[in-house]
Amino acid sequence: MGQPSLYLSQHARNPIDWYPWAEEALARASRESKPIFLSVGYSSCHWCHVMEREVFEKDDVARFMNDRFVSIKVDREERPDIDAVFMEAVMALNGSGGWPMSVFLTPDLRPFHGGTYYSHAAFLATTKAIDRAFQNRRDIIEEQARALYEHVSRIPTMGHDDPAREDLVNSTATSLLTSCDLAWGGLAGSMKFPTPMAWMFLLDWWHRTRDPGAERAIRVTLDAMSSGGIHDHLAGGFHRYTVESRWIVPHFEKMLYDNALMAILFTRASTLLKEPRYAEVARSTLDFMLEGMSGPGGGFFSSIDADSGGQEGAFYVWTPGQIEAITGDDAPAICRLLGVTEQGNFDGSNVLTRRTSPGVDGRLLIEKWRPALLRAREFRTPPTLDRKVITAWNGLAIVAMARGHAAMGHARHRKAAEAAAGYILSRHRSEDGRLLRSSTDGVTSGPGVLQDHANMAWALAELHDATKDASYMTEAQRMVDLCVRDFGHPVAAFHHTPVPDSRGLPRQILLSDGARPSGNSAMLHALLVLSRITGRSDYRTTLMRTLSGLGREMVARGIDMCFSWDAALLALDRT
Numbered sequence: 001m002g003q004p005s006l007y008l009s010q011h012a013r014n015p016i017d018w019y020p021w022a023e024e025a026l027a028r029a030s031r032e033s034k035p036i037f038l039s040v041g042y043s044s045c046h047w048c049h050v051m052e053r054e055v056f057e058k059d060d061v062a063r064f065m066n067d068r069f070v071s072i073k074v075d076r077e078e079r080p081d082i083d084a085v086f087m088e089a090v091m092a093l094n095g096s097g098g099w100p101m102s103v104f105l106t107p108d109l110r111p112f113h114g115g116t117y118y119s120h121a122a123f124l125a126t127t128k129a130i131d132r133a134f135q136n137r138r139d140i141i142e143e144q145a146r147a148l149y150e151h152v153s154r155i156p157t158m159g160h161d162d163p164a165r166e167d168l169v170n171s172t173a174t175s176l177l178t179s180c181d182l183a184w185g186g187l188a189g190s191m192k193f194p195t196p197m198a199w200m201f202l203l204d205w206w207h208r209t210r211d212p213g214a215e216r217a218i219r220v221t222l223d224a225m226s227s228g229g230i231h232d233h234l235a236g237g238f239h240r241y242t243v244e245s246r247w248i249v250p251h252f253e254k255m256l257y258d259n260a261l262m263a264i265l266f267t268r269a270s271t272l273l274k275e276p277r278y279a280e281v282a283r284s285t286l287d288f289m290l291e292g293m294s295g296p297g298g299g300f301f302s303s304i305d306a307d308s309g310g311q312e313g314a315f316y317v318w319t320p321g322q323i324e325a326i327t328g329d330d331a332p333a334i335c336r337l338l339g340v341t342e343q344g345n346f347d348g349s350n351v352l353t354r355r356t357s358p359g360v361d362g363r364l365l366i367e368k369w370r371p372a373l374l375r376a377r378e379f380r381t382p383p384t385l386d387r388k389v390i391t392a393w394n395g396l397a398i399v400a401m402a403r404g405h406a407a408m409g410h411a412r413h414r415k416a417a418e419a420a421a422g423y424i425l426s427r428h429r430s431e432d433g434r435l436l437r438s439s440t441d442g443v444t445s446g447p448g449v450l451q452d453h454a455n456m457a458w459a460l461a462e463l464h465d466a467t468k469d470a471s472y473m474t475e476a477q478r479m480v481d482l483c484v485r486d487f488g489h490p491v492a493a494f495h496h497t498p499v500p501d502s503r504g505l506p507r508q509i510l511l512s513d514g515a516r517p518s519g520n521s522a523m524l525h526a527l528l529v530l531s532r533i534t535g536r537s538d539y540r541t542t543l544m545r546t547l548s549g550l551g552r553e554m555v556a557r558g559i560d561m562c563f564s565w566d567a568a569l570l571a572l573d574r575t
Helices: 006-010 023-032 046-056 059-068 080-094 120-136 138-153 166-178 196-209 212-227 256-272 276-293 320-337 359-378 391-408 411-427 450-467 470-487 519-534 537-573
Strands: 036-041 070-075 101-105 111-115 301-304 385-390 436-440 443-447
Touching: 006 070, 006 385, 023 036, 023 070, 036 080, 046 059, 046 120, 059 120, 080 101, 080 111, 080 138, 111 120, 111 138, 120 138, 166 196, 166 212, 166 537, 196 212, 196 256, 196 537, 212 256, 212 276, 256 276, 256 301, 256 391, 276 301, 276 391, 276 411, 320 359, 385 391, 391 411, 391 436, 391 450, 411 450, 411 470, 450 470, 450 519, 470 519, 519 537
Parallel strands: 036 070
Antiparallel strands: 036 101, 101 111, 301 385, 385 436, 436 443
């Protein structure tokens, strides 16, 4: 395919005749009146790799797809505009979504069927049934596509209910508390996602109310995450999520945005709760980002794969024998401190934990052997690093580094924030002032969406707050003004994309936070920081108008918009 994306290059050797999302593929589908198979994923996605091995590398699948479909492969990290539209369709069809995302479109880009991972047999059965229907019942498919397109094109209701009210903020925080797992922390469920923005909101609410239930939930959650296997106890940083409820066995990929948000959360918690151990988690997470995910030009790379040599987690797990070979007579103590047993907790090996209280001697022992354990780990097959630099995610990394510097005073974090800001502003900005989405090895790809611009506006405002460098304030104000001009909705809120797509894709307004702040919630936080620093009434007016316009959706969606609720809470504090 000749694309800079690591994900697309990984699929270039498949026998399927993949096209990137470009005019050549779209024109061919229209000219030949063929349905489009759209496959969306990203380089560190474990199940994307599984589907590639089981489906896309198979000759029988390729023969059929090359004959009957136009197949397009999209890196969701490069093209979040495309990903968002069709994920909305998959969610509407199935009630859930995920990656790899598999969507079937009419030649005019209307989705009519979709899902996520398919096995070899299921994929062949599905595509053959779709081919028959497309040939013999095209009218029914077109009607399904029309109805689904109308659904994904709907704009949320813009109301005028003010969410920056004590009763509404309290009600949302109380609702979040009722969803907490008070035994192991996090939100109740058989799998655990860190959801750092939810805990930021609850932390800020506790700071306002001193509610003891909120403090308990926050401490249980932060302690369980930082001591569990989701936390890398050798190199620092956090994995994506855990596949069970005690934070022990992770899905091993490491994402820049997760680590940035976790660093922000633990920095804030260390300050408000006066807890030095949370500051240490924040520091080690920032240092992991510096050592493991930063590039020579200053930008931060996007992700580290879950798989090592084709096996998930192999880079990170240990047996007692491996520990003994390195630490000798100290092995029994090290194994006890790091939760390493003969039976193991992951396929006979052990994801490291720190659930045993170490005491001073235990901490010193771990620190004594950490460098040797890390060196031994480096001899294993490393997981792949995706060297893509994503604007929005770098914005979060800049916020994390700037806040970390302000709280802990390490110059390396300030320098990293400034270097990343310089990289994005010099290499990811087009002549019209808008930001580009990403670059890989210096090759840029894709227009920036609201998240890219809003996260950078927030980041630049935070960087000014940490450094007092007036140039960052100028850039932050310029970015906010651009967002208002190019992404703004006539009533309130902000669109995901700046202008309607030339191929007719809908212009969405995305409000739920998910694993990252929505562009709208990031805009709220940018406006909060700017209004506080500058004292300008127009920023305050835009902030309150946006909150008012989002009010009905915030009340309806509750903690799905937790970072917008955090902005409402902080706005309430400043009235």
